[in-house]
Amino acid sequence: MFYPSVNKSNCRRAFRSTLSAVAFVFAVSLPIASATADPYSGQTTLLGDPLRAPDFPKEYLEKLELDLAIAQAAFEVAHDREDSYIWLGRRYGYLGRNAEAIDVFTRGLAKFPNSYKLHRFRGRHRARNRDFDGAIADYKAGLSKMEGIADSFEPDGAPNAIGLTISTYRSNLHYYLGQTSFATGDYQQMIDQLELSTQSPIALPIRDHEVAVVFWQYIAMKKLGLDKQAAKHLATIPQRLDLIENHFYHRAVKVLQGRIPASEVLENGDSLAKFALGMKLEFEGERARAKNILRDIVKQNALGYWPAEVELIRMESD
Numbered sequence: 041m042f043y044p045s046v047n048k049s050n051c052r053r054a055f056r057s058t059l060s061a062v063a064f065v066f067a068v069s070l071p072i073a074s075a076t077a078d079p080y081s082g083q084t085t086l087l088g089d090p091l092r093a094p095d096f097p098k099e100y101l102e103k104l105e106l107d108l109a110i111a112q113a114a115f116e117v118a119h120d121r122e123d124s125y126i127w128l129g130r131r132y133g134y135l136g137r138n139a140e141a142i143d144v145f146t147r148g149l150a151k152f153p154n155s156y157k158l159h160r161f162r163g164r165h166r167a168r169n170r171d172f173d174g175a176i177a178d179y180k181a182g183l184s185k186m187e188g189i190a191d192s193f194e195p196d197g198a199p200n201a202i203g204l205t206i207s208t209y210r211s212n213l214h215y216y217l218g219q220t221s222f223a224t225g226d227y228q229q230m231i232d233q234l235e236l237s238t239q240s241p242i243a244l245p246i247r248d249h250e251v252a253v254v255f256w257q258y259i260a261m262k263k264l265g266l267d268k269q270a271a272k273h274l275a276t277i278p279q280r281l282d283l284i285e286n287h288f289y290h291r292a293v294k295v296l297q298g299r300i301p302a303s304e305v306l307e308n309g310d311s312l313a314k315f316a317l318g319m320k321l322e323f324e325g326e327r328a329r330a331k332n333i334l335r336d337i338v339k340q341n342a343l344g345y346w347p348a349e350v351e352l353i354r355m356e357s358d
Contacts, residue, residue: 079137085344086170086353087335094136094342107131107197122152129161130197136343138169156185160194160213167216170346172223179217186210191240200285206248211240215249219256223350230260248286251277255293255316262323292316311337315348322355331355 083091096104111131115124125148132141145162152158163178191210200206218233234253254277261270277293288310294300295309295316305317314337322330334348334355 079140080343083139083169085338086346086349087338087344089338089344091344092342104131104135108135120151122148122155122157125151126157126161127197129158129165133161133165133168134197138165138343141165142169154185156182156189156213157209159185160209160216163213163220164216167220167223168343168346170349172220175220176217176224179213179220182213183210183217186213191242193242202284204284206246206284208240208242211237211242211249215253218253222256222259222347225263225354227260227263231257231264234260246284247281248283248289251281251283251286251293252289255289255296258293258296259319262319288312296320306333311341311345311348315345318348319351322351327355 078093080091080093085091108128108131111124111128115128118124125144129141129144129148132138132144142162142165145158145165148158149155149162159178159182163175163182166172166178167175186209191208193205194207194209194212196205196207214233214237218230218237221227221229221233234257238249238253254273258270258274261267261273274293274297277290277297279294279299281290283290289312291300291310292312292315295305295313296319298320300309300313302317302321305313309317314333318330318333318337321327321333331352334352337345337348338352
């Protein structure tokens with residue numbers, strides 16, 4: 041995970057001043073989703089491992105908590121706005137508090153039942169909370185409610201290095217519907233929806249989205265036994281790309297291509313690169329090694345890693 045640099049003293053001053061500013065608001069009305077002492081208590085991965093609080097750097101955690109406090113204050117003074125529900129839920133999500141995020145989005149949908157935006161974000165957090173069928177239903181509902189509506193850029197909650205928004209609501213609904221279909225084993229839907237995610241009329245001269253799409257489509261094609269098509273598809277991604285933010289996906293694609301040695305991935309790789317290595321080994325018939333890598337990914341992540349969890353369960357049932 042990428043942690044943006046934060047000025048420690050400025051962050052602390054801003055955090056204290058903001059908490060003081062919103063204290064009156066909190067005193068007047070209760071938060072929409074009250075925090076528990078341990079918001080991860082009782083939650084587990086698909087394998088039964090207990091979830092725990094992410095080990096964020098202190099300065100970054102303070103920034104996330106500041107953002108949540110601001111979103112809560114904005115909600116309290118403007119609870120009749122769709123955006124208030126969106127940002128409060130997203131801010132819970134950035135802290136890994138997915139159940140609370142889902143609660144916010146669900147309440148928002150009760151008030152704004154035609155909101156494709158709330159469906160998009162609730163779907164994402166349902167997937168992270170391992171409610172895959174619910175997530176897929178949300179994405180499909182969001183796409184249905186977007187019919188006849190022009191696509192638009194989706195604001196970033198964690199801006200990239202150059203502050204450029206590079207995704208849209210419709211493309212994200214298609215993309216996450218495709219990605220989440222990995223969990224349900226609907227590999228054709230993965231391929232189709234990921235392809236649709238590349239067809240937004242809002243185009244940018246970048247390949248960030250393409251590397252993520254190719255990564256998941258390759259896996260889906262291999263699952264369907266389309267080995268030649270999968271290899272040809274994977275080869276469309278060159279070793280060098282000028283990307284804005286999807287460097288992790290580019291690295292993962294290079295793992296699948298065999299451009300990065302397994303030893304380097306295991307020693308220095310992020311979770312996505314290791315997941316790519318696990319899938320590569322599985323496709324090559326080295327199931328025991330693949331299982332060990334996937335298990336390690338789940339154990340090493342405080343909130344688990346649902347793609348690895350799904351694949352492990354699938355491998356165990358074969």
